[in-house]
Amino acid sequence: MSTVNHPLWQCYQQTQFLFTQPLSAQLSFAIITAHNPQGKILSSCQNRLLDRKLQREIEKLDYPYRATVGTSVDRSHMEKSWAIAIDKPAAVALGLAFKQNAIYFVENDTLQLVPCLLTHTETNIGRFSSRVNLVSELPDNC
Numbered sequence: 001m002s003t004v005n006h007p008l009w010q011c012y013q014q015t016q017f018l019f020t021q022p023l024s025a026q027l028s029f030a031i032i033t034a035h036n037p038q039g040k041i042l043s044s045c046q047n048r049l050l051d052r053k054l055q056r057e058i059e060k061l062d063y064p065y066r067a068t069v070g071t072s073v074d075r076s077h078m079e080k081s082w083a084i085a086i087d088k089p090a091a092v093a094l095g096l097a098f099k100q101n102a103i104y105f106v107e108n109d110t111l112q113l114v115p116c117l118l119t120h121t122e123t124n125i126g127r128f129s130s131r132v133n134l135v136s137e138l139p140d141n142c
Contacts, residue, residue, distance in 0.1 A: 006118050008039045011072070012102055013113055013125045018069040018135050023083065025109040025129060030091030033070060035079040035142075037099035038117060044141070051080050054098055058084055069138050070104075078142035092116055 017031065034050035036042055042050075058065050065084040071077065084091070088105050095103040095116035102120070105112045111128040115121075 006039075006101070006120075008101060009113075009118060009120055013123065014073055015070045015104070016073060016075075016131050016133055017081075017128075018071060018078075018133050018138055019066070019083075020135060020137060021066070022132070022134060023066075027085065028087075028107045029083050029085045029105075030088065030094075031068060031070065031081050031083050031104040031106070032091060032094055032098070033079045033081040033100065034098045035081075039101050047080070047142075050098065054082065054094075057094065057097070058082055061086065061090075067138060069142055071142075078139060080138075080142050088114065 023029075032054065034054035035047040037050070061084070063085045065082050068081050068083050070079045070081045083106075084094075086094070091103050091105060092114060095114075100116045101118045102113055102115050105114050106128045109128050111125050111131060113120075113123045113125050
């Protein structure tokens with residue numbers, strides 16, 4: 001899955017993020033999911049199992065992390081994800097390990113879409129803070 005004009009690349013650029021607490025604009029971190037590897041939609045049960053495996057891998061790294069949800073603008077599609085304070089190369093390696101097309105990286109409030117499996121150029125897609133929605137709790141249905 002490495003076509004340059006892959007339609008999911010455009011979808012990824014519209015993603016919003018749900019958090020239960022604000023993050024400092026000074027932080028650098030990656031946002032990684034284990035859901036729907038290679039862009040193939042899996043059942044919620046399969047995605048939950050992959051998410052638990054990713055969380056165990058993140059815990060082994062011993063870096064600060066926080067749960068988040070990546071969502072389409074209309075919230076019709078949601079994926080449990082993790083914001084983790086690691087560098088970009090380590091984040092891409094983790095994305096590859098979980099067969100993700102791409103991951104997000106945030107630096108100085110700039111949101112970057114970084115390819116893993118897809119052949120694309122890393123893309124700055126705007127201010128991270130403008131895509132964050134604070135919620136009292138994360139949805140259970142993703």
